[in-house]
Amino acid sequence: MPKFKCLVTGACGFIGSHMVELLAENGHEVIATDVQSTINAQEPIKKECVLTTQKMAQKLIPCDITSQKEVEKLPLDVDYVFHIASVFSYAAPWEILYRVNVQGTTNLLEAIRKTQGVKRFVLWGAGGVYGEPKPEYTPFTEETPPDPPNNYQRAKWFQEFTTMLYSKKYGIKYTILRPTTVYGIRQFYGGVDFLRTGHKAGMLGLPSNMNTHVPFVHVKDVCNMALYLAQKPEAENEIFNSNDDSRMTMIDVMRFIAAIYGKPFMLLPPMPMGAIKDILLFIADIEGYITQKVLKKKGLLEKDQLGMMNLDFLYSNDKLKATGYKFLYPDPKEGLIEAMKWYEEGRYFDK
Template sequence: MVQLLVDKGYNVVAADLVGTDGGKFADLGVPFIPVDISRKDSLVNAFEHVDVVMHIAAIFDYTVSWQDLWRVNVKGTRNVCEAASEQGVKKIVYFSSCDIYGDPARIPADETTKIRPNHNYGESKFLGEREAFKTGMGRGLDVAVLRPAALYGPGSTYGAILLINLLYKGLLPGIPGDGKTMVHMVHVKDVVNAGLFLAEHPGSSGRAFNLSDDTPVQLERIIEHAAAVLGFKVPKLHVPKFMAEAMVPLVKAFARATGTSPLFNEDMLNVLYHDHVFDSSRIHNLGYELLVPDVIDGLTESLEWYKHHDILKRNIAFKRVRLKELFQ
């Protein structure tokens, strides 16, 4: 996001957690201000002389406690809106998630589809949306909401790439379900460009927009393509949901004993074992055009990036985010 805004000629201020290496921003000539969105007072300096806030900061982790998700994704959004309005910010673009639809009531799900999140992360993003509209617009801010589908691309180490990484390392015994589950994704290039599009477009205010590419595919198609690019064998075993659910207590016990994050939990299974296909007509009708419309083309580029940077050789699946340390 920061790189895109700099390339477009905007004056940018970057804000991230205390302890974040600001060197990557300094290289772009961008000032960095450490913040903690769960503490409103830490946001004041970041929003001085700012017109638009791109509110991306959130916890994206299906294994984190509800208390931590609420503090950051819900209360943190309220803090961002309040601090922004007090500093004279004009508009906020809130980055939500298509996870708010849960197991969608209809396929494809558009913005009028019933919102019924079936895991804590999705619930926290939905409540974050409500805070953005209620608190932000209630204080006179223009607010637009972007709901990306499953995000992938260079730099991402969670979500879709986590499943691929576990299969690459042989840490999952098989493919979730029959492999026919429909998956809808969107490249990070489109997420940041669509966010900027909504920031610039006056017709986006007060509205929410889905964002997905043009090619929903079956889960096994993604796995087969990743295997071909990365050189691992596609598991022959298929794991039914009831079997995966029976393994959850063992997976959690192993994580506690080793001080790692669980490979999966109930919330992750709710994502893996249901079809997720979305209708993004609303943002396209406003004028946005996809940069990466085909997921296979985008995955090829992304997987080559992971290979080049040796990302898959690192233990990204086992990193535990020590939230108590981050938010003290």
């Protein structure tokens, strides 16, 4: 296998640290970059991400991608750029989401345009850009028109659009991944909440009508497919849904989580999920106002995330598999068990 020189942005985060690890383990030269505040992270799980990147990358360069001057100082004499850096938060203000996710991407593309040496720009998009499921677009395919339902997804869609615009105007070759529910070790936000619930709850249960699907993908698969597709001519200037073959429902997931933690699981009678969702959204409005406007801190409930509650998300990965990609974790059960053991051995949920 030929060896490449690669730049990884957001390299000290959950996915970024795995991308650095994969590239280094395959003998590639890795230049890692992240914002200084992330590099300085002291929270136990976040620190594990940083330590992994510091160990595996040839260089770790502090860089705020919202600063064009800082971005232009990055060494861009590389074969591939894996652009993972983003604000991943449904609660973040639009100004921050736009500045980091959209303007930061623009700054990076502008610097790449000036060097004209990058073989492929691989962008981490988001599976949520399709919006709420509709019968005529089930499952979601890459041909489904984007309809981002919240500020986070809108910023991710603008990020994709900016990438495609630079490709059309300046010939930058790209591949865009749209991951779904990513999981794995060293995660501190998102899919890890399933495991955190299993650890902390005395018992688990769900209403019998909460049977919507959870689209999973292991973090190692997301990174592996990024490296795989970056080298594929047929993946040039293409978008790929990034999800495994599983079709687990919320009930399947929580029953499995209960089993691996040795906790009882109770299937509850059907409940009016629409009404419950409306109540939670109302509470989130009030709680958000008090915490953000009055107390000046992040709230516990994320309204935009609640908006996706009890929606049935199904994704097609046929386009990805047509390239010949083989999943490391076609089913999430093995990966969830591995992750659970890692969190329990490190007692990360108790810190």
